[in-house]
Amino acid sequence: MFAAAAIAVLITMALALLRALRGPTVYDRILALNMFGTKTVLLIAVAGFLTGRPEWLDLALLYALIGFVLRNTKYRGLGADEGGTP
Amino acid sequence: MIPLISAALFAFLLAVAVAVARTRDLFAAAMLTGIFSLLSAGLFTLLDAVDVAFTEAAVGAGISTLLILGTLSLTGSPEAPPRRSWAPLGVVALAGGALLYATLDMPAFGDPGAPAHLHVAPEYLADTPEDIGIPNVVTAVLASYRGYDTLGELVVILAAGVGVLLLVGSGDGGGGGERALGSESHVRMREKLVLRVVARRLVPFVLLFALYVQFHGDYGPGGGFQAGVVFAAGLILYGMIFGVDEVRRVVGPRAVEVGIAAGVLLFIGVGVASLLGGANFLDYSALDPHDPAHGRHLGILGIELGVGVTVASVMTAIYYGFAGRSRRA
Structure with a gap:
C-alpha cells in the first residue's frame, strides 16, 4: 500500500523534474x-x-513551511525580472 | 523498497547536477539548486540522519535559495557567455579524480567495522541516557560531548556574517527611496490578496514552529541551527510580503547586530559559568551541583539558545543588507 504510493510519488517527481529541466518559461x-x-x-x-518512523512527519512539516517561504521568494524573483526571461 | 527510492533519488540528483552546470539561465539554476537540496534532504532522511536532513532542508532549500535569489535581483539573471578553455576542465578532472581515488580508501557503506562506528560513537550512544538523560543523541554529541566543535562552528557563522555585512553593508545607509527591495515588492504584493492573508496567518506559526524546533531539539530532530534558520525565514517571508520596513520596526537592524554577538557570548558564557562552577570549560555538569545530568541538560538548552540567536540574527542581517543594497542601487 505505502510502497505503491511511494512509487506513484517517485513517478510524479520524475515528471516534475523533467518540466524543471525542459522549461521553457520561468513559470x-x-x-x-x-x-x-x-x-x-x-x-x-x-x-x-x-x-515505521512516523516521527518523520515533523520533518515533512518543516519542508512544507520552507516550501511556502520559497514560493513567495519566487514571486519576488519574478517581479524583479518583470515577467521573467523565456 | 527503500533502496529503490534511494536509487531513484540518486538518479534525480545526478540529472539536476548536470542541468545546473549546463544551464545559462541563473534563475533556472537557482530553482534547480533548490530541487538539489530537497533531494539531498530526502536521501539524508532515508539514511536516518534526520537532524542533517532537517538542516539541509532549512539551510539548503530555504535560506540559500532565498539569498541566491536576493543576489540575482541585484545582478540580473543571464549568465555571461563562457569562454572556452581547457585549463579549468583539466583542474576539475584532476580534483574529481583525486576525490574518486580517495573514496577507495573509505570503508564500504554500512560497514560495521568503519572507524566512525568504533572510535567514540559507542561510548556516546551508551552514555547519553545516563550522562544527560535526553533521547536525541545527535543533540547530546553536538552540544555536550563536542561542545568545542559547535562553538567553533558558531564563530565561523559569526565571522561569515560579519564578512557579508562588510561587503553588502548593514542596510541602514542610503535615503529611504520607494525602490527598496521590500517596499517595491510591497506595492506588487499588495495585489496578491491570497498571499497577504495567508502570510499574515502563517508567520506566527512559522515563528512558533521555530521555537518548538529550538527547545525540543533534545527530544526530537532539530536544535539551534535549524531553529535559527526557520525563525529568520519567517521574518524574511514577512518582509517580502509587507515590506522590509515593517520587519525593521519589529526587529531593528541594531537589535539584529547585537543578536549576532549576543548568541556567541551566551554560548561562551555558559562555558565560563561551568568554569566558575569548578569544572572544565563547557563541562555543564557544574551548573547543577546536585544532579550532573540535569546540569548538562541545562547547559545544552543554554548553548542551543545561543546558537539559535546568532544564526537567526546573521540570516536576518544579511537579508537587511540585501534589501538596503537594492534600495541604494
Whole structure:
C-alpha cells in the first residue's frame, strides 16, 4: 500500500523534474519546483510510515513551511525580472 | 523498497547536477539548486540522519535559495557567455579524480567495522541516557560531548556574517527611496490578496514552529541551527510580503547586530559559568551541583539558545543588507 504510493510519488517527481529541466518559461520551472517540494514532503511522509518512523512527519512539516517561504521568494524573483526571461 | 527510492533519488540528483552546470539561465539554476537540496534532504532522511536532513532542508532549500535569489535581483539573471578553455576542465578532472581515488580508501557503506562506528560513537550512544538523560543523541554529541566543535562552528557563522555585512553593508545607509527591495515588492504584493492573508496567518506559526524546533531539539530532530534558520525565514517571508520596513520596526537592524554577538557570548558564557562552577570549560555538569545530568541538560538548552540567536540574527542581517543594497542601487 505505502510502497505503491511511494512509487506513484517517485513517478510524479520524475515528471516534475523533467518540466524543471525542459522549461521553457520561468513559470514552468517555478511550478515544477513547487510540485517537487510538495512531492518531497509526501515522499518523506510515506517513507516514514513505510519504515515505521512516523516521527518523520515533523520533518515533512518543516519542508512544507520552507516550501511556502520559497514560493513567495519566487514571486519576488519574478517581479524583479518583470515577467521573467523565456 | 527503500533502496529503490534511494536509487531513484540518486538518479534525480545526478540529472539536476548536470542541468545546473549546463544551464545559462541563473534563475533556472537557482530553482534547480533548490530541487538539489530537497533531494539531498530526502536521501539524508532515508539514511536516518534526520537532524542533517532537517538542516539541509532549512539551510539548503530555504535560506540559500532565498539569498541566491536576493543576489540575482541585484545582478540580473543571464549568465555571461563562457569562454572556452581547457585549463579549468583539466583542474576539475584532476580534483574529481583525486576525490574518486580517495573514496577507495573509505570503508564500504554500512560497514560495521568503519572507524566512525568504533572510535567514540559507542561510548556516546551508551552514555547519553545516563550522562544527560535526553533521547536525541545527535543533540547530546553536538552540544555536550563536542561542545568545542559547535562553538567553533558558531564563530565561523559569526565571522561569515560579519564578512557579508562588510561587503553588502548593514542596510541602514542610503535615503529611504520607494525602490527598496521590500517596499517595491510591497506595492506588487499588495495585489496578491491570497498571499497577504495567508502570510499574515502563517508567520506566527512559522515563528512558533521555530521555537518548538529550538527547545525540543533534545527530544526530537532539530536544535539551534535549524531553529535559527526557520525563525529568520519567517521574518524574511514577512518582509517580502509587507515590506522590509515593517520587519525593521519589529526587529531593528541594531537589535539584529547585537543578536549576532549576543548568541556567541551566551554560548561562551555558559562555558565560563561551568568554569566558575569548578569544572572544565563547557563541562555543564557544574551548573547543577546536585544532579550532573540535569546540569548538562541545562547547559545544552543554554548553548542551543545561543546558537539559535546568532544564526537567526546573521540570516536576518544579511537579508537587511540585501534589501538596503537594492534600495541604494
